Amino acid sequence: MRFSLVALLLSACATTPQQLVDRYVDGTFAEAPELARAAGLHDGFDGKVSAVGAEADAQRLSRAKAHVAAVDALDLATISDPLRLDLELTRLHARRTIFGIEKLALTRNILGYAGLFDGSGYLNRDYAPLPQRVGFLLDHLQSAAAQTDAVIALLKPKHVRTHLQTAQKMLGGMLEYFEGDMKTLAQPALSDPALLARWEKVVPEAQNAVKKLLAWVDAALPQATDDFALGEATFLEMLAANEGLVITLPELKQLAVSNHASNYEAYVATAQRIDATKTVQEVAAMVQAERIAKDQVIPVARQQLDDLLAFIEAQKIITIGSDDRAEVRETPPFMRWNSAFLDMAGPFERAKGSFYYLSPPDPSWPQDMQDAYLPYAGDLLATSIHEVYPGHFVHGLHLRRAKTRVQQLFDSYAFTEGWAHYTEEMMLEAGFAAGDDRAKLGQLTNALLRNCRFLAAIGMHVEGMTVEQAKQLFEEKCFIDPGNALQQAYRGTFDPGYLSYTLGKLQILELRKKYWAKHNTQSWQAFHDWLLSFGAAPVALVEQRL
Secondary structure: OOOOHHHHHHHHHOOOHHHHHHHHHHHHHHHOHHHHHHOOOOOOOOOOOOOOOHHHHHHHHHHHHHHHHHHHOOOHHHOOOOHHHHHHHHHHHHHHHHHHHHOOOHHHOHHHHOOOOOOHHHHHOOOOOHHHHHHHHHHHHHHHHHHHHHHHHHOOOOOEHHHHHHHHHHHHHHHHHHHOHHHHHHHHHHHOHHHHHHHHHHHHHHHHHHHHHHHHHHHHHHHOEOOOOOOHHHHHHHHHHHHOOOOOHHHHHHHHHHHHHHHHHHHHHHHHHHOOOOOHHHHHHHHHOOEOOHHHHHHHHHHHHHHHHHHHHHHOOOOOOOOOOEEEEEOOHHHOOOOEEEEOOOOOOOOOOEEEEEOOOOOOOOHHHHHHHOOEHHHHHHHHHHHOOOOHHHHHHHHOOOOOHHHHHOOOHHHHHHHHHHHHHHHHHOOOOOOOHHHHHHHHHHHHHHHHHHHHHHHHHHOOOOHHHHHHHHHHHHOOOHHHHHHHHHHHHHOHHHHHHHHHHHHHHHHHHHHHHHHOOOOHHHHHHHHHOOOOOOHHHHHHHO
C-alpha cells in the first residue's frame, strides 16, 4: 500500500479493503433507496425516495471523492479477485457520481426527477401481500410529493428544449398511470377502509405534485435552449468515467464510421437478395410495410421468445440456468420514451417477475407516422433477442449468480447494452433464422439504428449537429422511420452514452476473438458463460481477467 493520508486514515480506522467496499455499497443504497429496490432489496428501502437538494448533493460528492481516494491509496496488484474487481467497480461508480454532479449537473435536470413518482415496482411484482405493497406505494408517493418544492428549487433556470419536452411526456404519462394501471392494480387492496381513506388523500396530493412539476416545465419551455452539446473534452471524460475507457476522438469516430459502413454494405447486399429488381430504398420500404398489426405485436413477440429459447438450449449458446420467464406486456404510458425495453427483476428480488415491454405508437402522431412505428417480424425478432433471449433477460439471470453483490449490482452501460446488441448479430451467426433474409434485414436495421446512435452522439455533442440533422441521419443513413428517428434524435440530447450499444458490441467481439484464440475453442457457451461470470463489468476490466 502506498503511503498517503488516506492510507494512514484507513489504517487508523482498521478499515480492510472488504470493509471499504461494503461501506460504499451500503452508503449508496442509503443515498438512493430506489437502487436498492430495483435490485430486489425491500426491507428498509420500500416507501423511501432519495433526498433532494444542495446539501444532499454535497454529501454524495464528498462520499464519492473519499471512496476514490481510499481505493487509489491501495496497491491493487496485491489484492486478488473477486475483491480486486469489486474495488475497481466501486471506484468507477464513485467516479461516475462525481462526473454526473460536477460536469453534467444531472441532479439539476428535470429528467432526473421525471420518474420520482414511479411506483410501478410496488404493484408489478408480488414480493409481499398487496395491502402491504400498496401501503409502501403510498409512503413513496407521499415522500415524493414532499420533495417537489426542493426539486424545483434545485433545477437549472434554463433547460434544453428536448429535455423539457421529454419530461413533459413522461410526467403526463405518470398522471395517466395514476388513473389507469396503478388504480386497477391496487384496487383489490382498497377494500380495506383505512387503506382506501389514505389512498384518497395521498394520491390526489401526488397528482397535484406531478402537475406542479408539469407547470414548471410549461413555464420553462418559452425560455428553453437548444444548447445540449457536451463538447469534446466532457464527451471523452464521460467514456472514461462510465467505462474506464481512454480513447481519442479520431479513434472513436473511426469505430463509428467503419462499423456503420460495414453494416450499410451488408444491408444493401441483403436487400438485393430479397429483390434485385428494386432499389435498396424500395426494398426497405417494402419490408417495413409488412408491419405486424397493432393487436398482434405482443402475440408475435411471445412466439418469438419460445422459438429463441428452444434454439439456445438445443445449440448450447449459453447456460440459461433458470425456469423464470419474461412476460410480454404493453409499455405503461409514462415509460414510452423508447419503443421496447426489459423491466428485469433485480438479483435479490423475491418475486421474480420480469416484463418485456413493447410500446404502441403515440396516438398524437399522424396516422401514417403511427403505422410506420409498428415493427415488422424481422425487426421485432432482433428486439426480442436483444431484450430477452439471450440478451438482457438472460444476462439478468446470470447476474443473480455473480460472485459478489458488487458484481451483481454495479454495471457498465457499454457492457450491458453491448451484450444485448451483440446477441442480435451472434444469434444469426450461430444459425437462428438461417436463410431468412428478412430476419437478416431486421438484424441489420437494428445494427444501423445503433450505428446512427453512435454517429449522432458524436455529431450532436462534439460536431454541432442539430436535432433535425440527427433525425435526418437516422432516416437517410439507417433506414429508420420518422417516428423512431425523431425519438432517437431527442434521446441523443440527454443520453449521449447511447453510443454504448455499438461500442460495447465491438469490444465484446474483439474479446471473443482473443478468448477463442487463447483457449483454442469456438464454443459459444464457454465464452458467453465466462463473459457473464463477471456480472456487467466494463469490457476493459473483463479483458484484464483473460
